[in-house]
Amino acid sequence: MSSSTTIRLAEPSDAAAIAAILLPTIREGATYALDADMSEADALAYWLAPDKDTFVLEEDGAIVGTYYLRTNQLGGGRHVCNCGYMTSLKATGRGIARRMCEHSQEVARSKGYRAMQFNFVVSANERAVKLWQALGFEIVGRLPLAFLHPTRGYVDALTMFKTL
Amino acid sequence: MSSSTTIRLAEPSDAAAIAAILLPTIREGATYALDADMSEADALAYWLAPDKDTFVLEEDGAIVGTYYLRTNQLGGGRHVCNCGYMTSLKATGRGIARRMCEHSQEVARSKGYRAMQFNFVVSANERAVKLWQALGFEIVGRLPLAFLHPTRGYVDALTMFKTL
Numbered sequence: 001m002s003s004s005t006t007i008r009l010a011e012p013s014d015a016a017a018i019a020a021i022l023l024p025t026i027r028e029g030a031t032y033a034l035d036a037d038m039s040e041a042d043a044l045a046y047w048l049a050p051d052k053d054t055f056v057l058e059e060d061g062a063i064v065g066t067y068y069l070r071t072n073q074l075g076g077g078r079h080v081c082n083c084g085y086m087t088s089l090k091a092t093g094r095g096i097a098r099r100m101c102e103h104s105q106e107v108a109r110s111k112g113y114r115a116m117q118f119n120f121v122v123s124a125n126e127r128a129v130k131l132w133q134a135l136g137f138e139i140v141g142r143l144p145l146a147f148l149h150p151t152r153g154y155v156d157a158l159t160m161f162k163t164l
Numbered sequence: 165m166s167s168s169t170t171i172r173l174a175e176p177s178d179a180a181a182i183a184a185i186l187l188p189t190i191r192e193g194a195t196y197a198l199d200a201d202m203s204e205a206d207a208l209a210y211w212l213a214p215d216k217d218t219f220v221l222e223e224d225g226a227i228v229g230t231y232y233l234r235t236n237q238l239g240g241g242r243h244v245c246n247c248g249y250m251t252s253l254k255a256t257g258r259g260i261a262r263r264m265c266e267h268s269q270e271v272a273r274s275k276g277y278r279a280m281q282f283n284f285v286v287s288a289n290e291r292a293v294k295l296w297q298a299l300g301f302e303i304v305g306r307l308p309l310a311f312l313h314p315t316r317g318y319v320d321a322l323t324m325f326k327t328l
Contacts, residue, residue: 033237073197073284076312077321117307119283120237141305141323143281148240157241159305159323 007103010054010066015044017063018056021088022047029150031125032084033157036150047084053107057100064091067100069107072117081113097128101135108164115163122147123156137162171267174218174230179208181227182220185252186211193314195289196248197321200314211248217271221264228255231264233271236281245277261292265299272328279327286311287320301326 010018022043029036034046047068048054057065065087072082083104087096108116118137121129124147133139141159149155174182186207193200198210211232212218221229229251236246247268251260272280282301285293288311297303305323313319 029239032239033241034239036239038238073310075193075196075198075200076286076314077197077284077310079312080307080310115308115310117310120241122240140307143244143304143323143325144279144327146237146241146244146279146281146325148243150240159307161307161310163308 004060005057005099007055007057007100010048010056014056014063015048018047018054018066019044021063021066021086024089025086031122031128032086033120033147055100055103055107057096057103059091059096064088065096065100067104069104069111071113072119079112079114080117081108081111081115082117082119083108097131098135101132105135105162105164113164115161117162118158118160120147121158121160122149123158124149124152129158129160132160135162168224169221169263171219171221171264174212174220178220178227178230179212182211182218182230183208185227185230185250188253189250195286195292197284197311219264219267219271221260221267223255223260228252229260229264231268233268233275235277236283243276243278244281245272245275245279246281246283247272261295262299265296269299269326269328277328279325281326282322282324284311285322285324286313287322288313288316293322293324296324299326 019040026034052068052070054068056063067085069083072080085097085100137160139158140161143157145154146157147155183204190198216232216234218232220227231249233247236244249261249264301324303322304325307321309318310321311319
């Protein structure tokens with residue numbers, strides 16, 4: 001990673017840069033359970049929803065990654081958080097998702113969460129599955145054929161979990 | 165079950181009867197990941213949310229159970245639905261949850277869903293776990309200590325799944 005990499009809370013003025021990251025991945029429809037034709041406004045409303053803390057990763061001043069952290073369940077489930085990460089398709093393979101996930105775990109610990117859960121990791125997204133495993137997440141659930149992949153057809157989705 | 169049992173879509177005029185079922189269970193905080201001090205208005209807004217089809221079960225003209233059915237994930241996950249069921253604490257042990265779950269599976273099939281998923285079944289709710297298993301649901305995920313039970317402390321939550 002560049003030494004000029006920083007991760008900070010997103011600001012309203014980051015919306016266009018965040019949308020530029022979200023939309024290609026949403027349109028592809030291969031990794032997130034979101035409608036591929038979701039509007040930019042809806043995508044931003046989802047990613048920047050009031051129940052989420054949303055961060056951006058800047059590399060040499062350009063936003064190339066973004067993630068959110070939220071409480072996964074209410075009531076007796078409040079001690080487990082959930083995150084979603086997206087990296088600019090132009091910046092994949094450089095450890096940006098890893099850096100964001102590590103950052104999110106620090107944030108989660110500082111907020112008092114006891115665990116982090118990914119509810120729906122598409123099994124065909126092998127790179128992500130391997131990365132989360134390398135970062136200490138375990139596959140605790142397998143949802144059979146729960147995701148219709150645009151090219152591979154129905155594939156399993158995974159639930160991944162890490163105690164913090 | 166009484167021969168006068170019927171299940172129908174909820175109507176606005178059912179709100180008070182539905183709230184009378186939801187609130188004692190929410191206040192108990194032992195089975196649903198909802199804040200135990202949730203207001204009645206918030207509970208009804210949750211249970212009757214626009215993305216849900218909400219049903220009531222009437223026994224001899226009195227509403228003693230209610231359930232919702234919704235799409236569990238968007239995009240490539242749209243073919244899997246999710247339900248939540250609640251029975252009046254005064255009417256438990258009479259097969260009402262079973263009847264609602266069977267009904268919900270019929271509704272789900274008629275709507276074209278290919279599977280039904282329960283995201284967060286509290287493992288300490290043994291009666292529910294056994295009932296869902298008897299109705300063909302499998303435990304496909306176990307979220308370690310993901311639920312803080314009001315009397316048992318941290319217990320696992322289960323993900324249960326049935327292909328329709």
